[in-house]
Amino acid sequence: MMKLQQRGFTLMELMIVVAIVAILAGIALPSYQQYVIRANRAAAQSEMFDIANREQQYFLANRVYADTAALGYALSTDVAKRYTQAIVVGTGTPPSFTITLTPIGSQVGDGDLVLTSAGLKTRAGDPAKW
Numbered sequence: 001m002m003k004l005q006q007r008g009f010t011l012m013e014l015m016i017v018v019a020i021v022a023i024l025a026g027i028a029l030p031s032y033q034q035y036v037i038r039a040n041r042a043a044a045q046s047e048m049f050d051i052a053n054r055e056q057q058y059f060l061a062n063r064v065y066a067d068t069a070a071l072g073y074a075l076s077t078d079v080a081k082r083y084t085q086a087i088v089v090g091t092g093t094p095p096s097f098t099i100t101l102t103p104i105g106s107q108v109g110d111g112d113l114v115l116t117s118a119g120l121k122t123r124a125g126d127p128a129k130w
Contacts, residue, residue: 037110040082044101045130047079048115051087051099055117065089065097065117082107090117 051073058066068087075085083101090096101113111124121130 037107040079040107041110041113043076044079044083044113047075048099048101048113051085052097052115052117055087055097055099059095063095065095081105083113 051071054071054073055065058064058071066087067089068085071087074080075083079101082105083103086100086102088098088100090098096117098117099115103110103112113130114120114122114124123130
């Protein structure tokens with residue numbers, strides 16, 4: 001009689017492979033999500049520096065800082081999907097401004113990003129990691 005050869009994988013081998021893939025995905029997915037949040041935060045911080053630069057230019061031309069409407073600056077579409085912008089102009093002497101980007105959507109747990117005219121950078125939730 002001719003001996004038949006088995007081909008393919010056993011159920012146990014497939015279960016082991018599926019378990020290994022699930023463990024790797026369980027480790028990789030949270031790391032990837034944190035990476036995306038940090039990348040979005042970096043893009044928002046870059047926009048904040050651009051806004052601060054425009055505020056300084058506006059101040060040199062007009063001797064006052066501009067609020068959101070007067071500055072006429074709109075966030076880029078990528079940042080606008082994840083953050084809302086607010087510029088508060090101080091009325092004291094010397095003039096000042098505070099730029100706040102509030103996270104929305106998937107960025108909500110990231111905390112507000114704040115940049116002042118004095119260069120103070122803070123982030124709600126974890127001020128050490130602006």
